[in-house]
Amino acid sequence: MKTNNTGNTPRTTAADAVSAMRTYSNVRWAVLWSSMFLIGLIGHALLAEENSLQPFLWPIAGIGFAAAYILGVRAWLPISLAYIALLLALPAPWHMVHVLTTATLATSSVLQALVAGAILRRYSFSGTFRSIQDALLVTAVAVFVPIIAPTIVTLTSLFAAGHGGPWNEIQDWVLSYGVSVSSVFVFLPLVSMLMLDPPKVQLPKQQLWEGVTAFCLVILTAGTLFSFTTYLPVSTGYALLYVLTGALLWIALRFGTHTTIVAVSLTTLVGVVSVVMQLPTTGTELSEGTFQLALLTSIISPILYTACGLSEERNHAIRALARRTNALERSVDRLSDEDRSKDEFIAMLGHELRNPLAAILSALELMEAQDVTRTLRGQIASIQTQSQAMRTLLDDLLDVARIRQRRFHVEKQYITLHSILERPFEIGHVLAKGAKIRLQVATPAEQCWVYGDQLRLEQAVSNLITNAVKYTPSGGTVRVHATLNPNSVRVSVSDTGAGIAKERLETIFGLFHQNIKAKHSEHAHGLGLGLWLTKRFVEIHKGIVTATSPGIGKGSTFTIELPRIPDERIAKIQAADKQNSTPEDTGTYHILLVDDNESAVNSLAQLLRLHGHSTTTVYTGTKAIEAVNADQFDVILLDIGLPDMDGFDVAGTLRTNGFEGIIATLTGYGRDWTDAHKQDGVIDIELTKPVSITDLDAAFRTISH
Secondary structure: OEEOOOOOOEEOOHHHHHHHHHHHHHHHHHHHHHHHHHHHHHHHHHHOOOOOOHHHHHHHHHHHHHHHHHHHHHHHHHHHHHHHHHHHHOOOOOOHHHHHHHHHHHHHHHHHHHHHHHHHHHOOOOOOOOOHHHHHHHHHHHHHHHHHHHHHHHHHHHHHHOOOOHHHHHHHHHHHHHHHHHHHHHHHHHHHHHHHOOOOOOOOHHHHHHHHHHHHHHHHHHHHHHHHOOOOOHHHHHHHHHHHHHHHHHHHHHHOHHHHHHHHHHHHHHHHHHHHHHHHHHOOOHHHHHHHHHHHHHHHHHHHHHHHHHHHHHHHHHHHHHHHHHHHHHHHHHHHHHHHHHHHHHHHHHHHHHHHHHHHHHHHHHHHHOOOOHHHHHHHHHHHHHHHHHHHHHHHHHHHHHHHOOOOOOOOEEEEHHHHHHHHHHHHHHHHHHHOOEEEEEOOOOOOEEEEOHHHHHHHHHHHHHHHHHOOOOOOEEEEEEEEOOOEEEEEEEEOOOOOOHHHOOOOOOOOOOOHHHOOOOOOOOOOOHHHHHHHHHHHOOOEEEEEOOOOOOOEEEEEEEEOOOHHHHHHHHHHHHHHOOOOOOOOOEEEEEOOOHHHHHHHHHHHHHOOOEEEEEOOHHHHHHHHHHOOOOEEEEEOEOOOOEHHHHHHHHHHOOOOOEEEEEEOOOHHHHHHHHHOOOOOEEEEOOOOHHHHHHHHHHHHO
């Protein structure tokens, strides 16, 4: 042991570690030798009888197997010394046969133990029964390896003694082999467990008392059954002992390998004591009772150890499954967190991009309202077109985020099929004209009604028409055909364009999916969101959308089918629509605009003033509260993301202070973000950036109504 430079903290060196290992190995060496010697003496004191010394030294064979398994080849010395010391310590006549038998017994026992240890090490015996392989390995070793030493000793005795008593030698061989097998089943697991994996009592209190009670009952039952053998023939009496198999099997399955090994050892000990105690009363030969006990142990033990192996493998499989399940759950949670973070990022990105886009669109509307040159007006129109395309992309991104976060909602009402198709047809004609594609439209003359969100259904149809134009080359044709069925309406969009491969039809509605190989780069753009959104919008309305194509280069057809309102309800719907469609004068309002994006809010305020409204602009929540306290406003246009206060908190404070006008939110996140606050009566209208004067007129019309 060395110390560091300060001389205070000890530092273990490699030499110290090797020395500690040698010390521990020497301790195990001494323990194994002592146990073999002492158990041999105890066995002789209990079992030795005249002319029957040799067979009853074999119970220590199992300890020798355990020593060879634990120590390896080094076990030859303690095993041979234990046998020699034991044989020398026992009273026996000193003659040539005795000396030869002693030497042969020690040598053959060492050989036998080393063979068993090599096999156990070679096939990775765990020391206890952690698998079926352990049980089968110990059974094979116990059955076949103990043949070695009894055979060598018996042949030596026959050779030394001549042919005077071969039958006695054969009987001794059978008894020696049987006791050796029983010894291996008892002592090999017991010694290996105590030396390598000592049991630790970590059971719940109830299960601990259950185990203690079970042990007591097994010992009591074993003692009772062994006592019955006193009044019955040996073969019949020992047959009763197999009743113990059920109780021991329950212990094996309930408490595991350590408890089972101890239970087998205690049962064997009770049997040994019973055999010795019965000798004076029954007149039974010791060899017969011992053989029956060895046979009992050799039959019951493999069954119990196999049950332990099965139970351990099952428990190991359950624990492995639990670990994998936990790992899978952690992976799912991690992926869910990443997916949620991605959706939140998309929503945040859309919000941040909407702010500058709102300023751009407001500035364009202001420029358009002024007297500008024809060239400048054309440039303004071009910027508006590209800005609207950007707005569409942002809308799609936010719709994807809201749907995936389950915060998407629709505002359903009774609408006509023609009203759903009107705007997509307008967009389609503009796109088709620019791409030099023929757009053919066929709709039924009969009016038909559906129940749904007009904006989302328009978006679904528009996506199909846009995709058809995108993937159709110049000179091609896109056909939109609407048909009526008794219970549904069907809108089909077909084209003569690139077509879809058969294997892609099942994945064509996937998120971010694009038919890249077939796409005409001249007209192609987008993120691959349109078809995914179309499918979700249609499914929200309890409809279906399908795609068919003969193959690449042969065009494709997309069909939307929606539930149709029954004919008997049309009259009521038309009457309600007629009553609610009366236009009203929007009037003018005194409006407070609250937004930290100064350029965007100033442009919007200027646009509102051009339409006759009076405006006041502030850039923080605190200033908004002060402005409302100082003036009377009809409408407050309130941004949600303010630098000093949350927009919802500002709205709540204004309501608490008694403001009874209209509060409309301006946010880049979309209307779903304000649902909870709207239900509380704080927010009246949600407006999504970028907001146009048309959007504001519609909102003011709602206010007026």
